[in-house]
Amino acid sequence: MSRIAYVNGRYAPHRDAAVHIEDRGYQFADAVYEVIAIQNGRFVDEEPHLDRLDRSLRELRMAAPVARPALKHILRETVRRNRVRDGIVYMQISRGVARRDHAFPAHRESSLVVTARSTTPKSAARAGGVAVVTTEDIRWKRCDLKTVGLLPNVLAKQMAAEAGAYEAWMIGADGAITECTSANAWIVTDTREAVTRPPTHAILNGITRRTVRAIAEEAGYSVVERSFTLDEALAAAEAFLTSTTSHVMPVVRIDGAPIGDGRPGPLTCALQAQYEAYAGAAEAGTTAAGGA
Secondary structure, three states: OOOEEEEOOEEEEHHHOOOOOOEHHHHHOOEEEEEEEEEOOEEOOHHHHHHHHHHHHHHOOOOOOOOHHHHHHHHHHHHHHOOOOOEEEEEEEEOOEOOOOOOOOOOOOOEEEEEEEEOOOHHHHOOOOEEEEEEEOOOOOOOOOOEOOOHHHHHHHHHHHHOOOOEEEEEOOOOEEEEEOOOEEEEEOOOOEEEEOOOOOOOOOOHHHHHHHHHHHHOOOEEEEOOOEHHHHHOOOEEEEEEOOOEEEEEEEEOOEEOOOOOOOHHHHHHHHHHHHHHOOHHHOOEOOOOO
């Protein structure tokens, strides 16, 4: 089946979908995006994702291309046309098309692109856990905004791929782990505390991260938001990462060194199972085929 994309008011075959060469997303990375998981035909954590999208737009003084009800309809129609039951829907909003100039254009006509495709959670194929490598965090100082300016992330992810690793954990100027290239980083201490960096401008406050924290606290686990160093991560009892596409992914090696006994730890496995149950449940999201 041919994939279908939405671009500024029309649905088109994916191979024919295009934006203007002077779209500011292309020229300046002047754009934001969100990715929402779809599981069992339902959107997972849709409202938090759209709330974060609104925040990114506000912080960048970018106009929303359509109101939220209209955006929800576009998301569902794109999913329906692509027959996605388990997968993701991707939306990207740029400041629109204008003559190339660094300053904002006078108009307020943002561009909207939406795509959807079927996928399986990466954690399902990585039951034994994954390896990560570390690298310097060279990103800008507003990583809390989900923009398309991802070149430092791309370089770090490529370094990880060339090292045979699943992800790269980035280390900030303070010597602490910030996050992964496309996920949030966690460790579990010997006292069974789940530790993750607090949501400052240094990291993206992941929606899956927030959900996993809530699940962990409801289950009675201790969750601590604080910085942690590479040395602390290497000495941790367990480690894992969270994201929309990876869900809860055990990390069993960092820079070649085993974490714990080199296998997914019990707390990580428990959170992984609890998140999978949450993502597949009706209350995790709203139907991809119907209304809100």
